[in-house]
Amino acid sequence: MAKVASLANVSPATIYLYYENKQDLVNQLYIDVKSAYTDKAFEGLELSKPVKRSFETIWFNMAYFKINNPEEASFLSQCDNSPMIDAETKQAGLKLMQPLFDLWKRGQEEGIIKDISPYLLYAFTIYPMAFLINARHKNMCQLEDNVLEKAFQVAWDSIKV
Amino acid sequence: MAKVASLANVSPATIYLYYENKQDLVNQLYIDVKSAYTDKAFEGLELSKPVKRSFETIWFNMAYFKINNPEEASFLSQCDNSPMIDAETKQAGLKLMQPLFDLWKRGQEEGIIKDISPYLLYAFTIYPMAFLINARHKNMCQLEDNVLEKAFQVAWDSIKV
Amino acid sequence: MAKVASLANVSPATIYLYYENKQDLVNQLYIDVKSAYTDKAFEGLELSKPVKRSFETIWFNMAYFKINNPEEASFLSQCDNSPMIDAETKQAGLKLMQPLFDLWKRGQEEGIIKDISPYLLYAFTIYPMAFLINARHKNMCQLEDNVLEKAFQVAWDSIKV
Amino acid sequence: MAKVASLANVSPATIYLYYENKQDLVNQLYIDVKSAYTDKAFEGLELSKPVKRSFETIWFNMAYFKINNPEEASFLSQCDNSPMIDAETKQAGLKLMQPLFDLWKRGQEEGIIKDISPYLLYAFTIYPMAFLINARHKNMCQLEDNVLEKAFQVAWDSIKV
DNA sequence: GATGAATGAGTTTTCATTCAT
């Protein structure tokens, strides 16, 4: 908290005017970052377009957000894989993904996407990005545009009927 | 460290006879758990069998390890998504996966598996399990055997040619 | 101070327009509550009545005040038994008891009350109430009217000649 | 806590090896001081002696303890009149007074002491001492031996049949 | 007169680490 205060050029006590405690600060930050992420994700989404097209848009939006904002991406990935965020807040974070879940449902109704739980769809198409970004960040793998194209192909192959 | 010592029925000072400091303890623990995980993963692996068969064995071995050892799985997932483990140690952990990488290479040479970086293969077939186990742990999704079968199908579809 | 301000629907800064600092606020509050207490104590007092009669009136007035205003009673008792109030203010509080001291003096002149320091008289007849109210508050003892009558009897027996 | 640590010539952290937290420290201290007090109180008590004699012994023991240990006396009086000690611990403190309660019961069976609750007996004979010691400490009243004798007389008159 | 926002100087508590034995 002292470091956060110092970065914000305020006294530690000031933080407590806006957040109940450290946990509350982290929770709210998580929601804020997740919102920025999903806002970007659904940017330029036209629901009149075919399901695959829309999914592609969302997928690349997410990928570019993570590539362009590695700190935010790393923060979200840490939060999602640890008990540092309480269940309630995580649930609220998931709700922000609703448009994607709706799209998948439409895809399933159209017989384009496998009829499986959204958790599975998420796990195999969106969640893998975190790993790739992480690896990229450590210079362990490149993510040029053609690799990204391939990655999307893999994601789509995994859930298309 | 005091809590670890207490759980081990040992004085805190004793820990420092075996580990240089906390970071060292965590690093070694990471390698130990990762070893237990990969040991299980490659159990019963017969390289004479076809690539898909072998991959299936490994995949289910991994899944069952995570389901049966949720604390270990959660620990590994936390480590892999945070800076708590240093890069060097993470690299050492990855090396333990070598047999899987070799198998994939063979699959690629046989024209069965997509010709993409092992990072992509890992990201889309193995990494997603962490999300599912996590979701399962929070009672957000079930992982009965038939769901597991479906999940494997998704994983395989993502990387098969 | 923030909590006090909030309960008063006022900004913390506003408190400092009326009180120099926290100590001053507590001091003034002490005098205010003590005044309310002694005001009640001497209510309906007719000095024409015999000493014992008047003392009885005062004693029961005090008892009922404490029973009906447990928060005020507890506050006074805390103040009187701690260094939180400065000596000067405590002295001022004692002065509010003057009518009782005068009554005792009269009783002593009439040879009805033991010829001892008013501190002793106070200690053995008034001060004990604090203990009883406290005990009552913790459901450790009842204080129905007949118990109160007995208590007064005890108090009177202690100082009557 | 820092001040306590400093007085004890230890680091603040050391306190937490012996006490869970500040509340626990205060609670244990309360019990310790109360024990020292009651130990003194019942010193030289011979139950073969008559009730009044025994009570006198206890009463003066208590008085001298408070006179000789004003800091301890003040601490106990602050604790007993404030919510700083939790109910459970206060109850434990009261149990240390058991021998006095037993004596009173005997006195009541012998028809020497008024047949009233021990809370009343305590409130009117023991509790007043706190006030006197306090007043003495502020040079508001003297407590020479003859005053003490008088005070005991008052106490005894209040509860004797 | 009133206040919203801020804070300096504290508070209690934690924790990785050490060292004499």
Added chain:
DNA sequence: TATGAATGAAAACTCATTCAT
């Protein structure tokens, strides 16, 4: 090898007080 006892340094948090508006 093992440890009980200790701690320096820092953590999270609190609170009486101030001041520009």
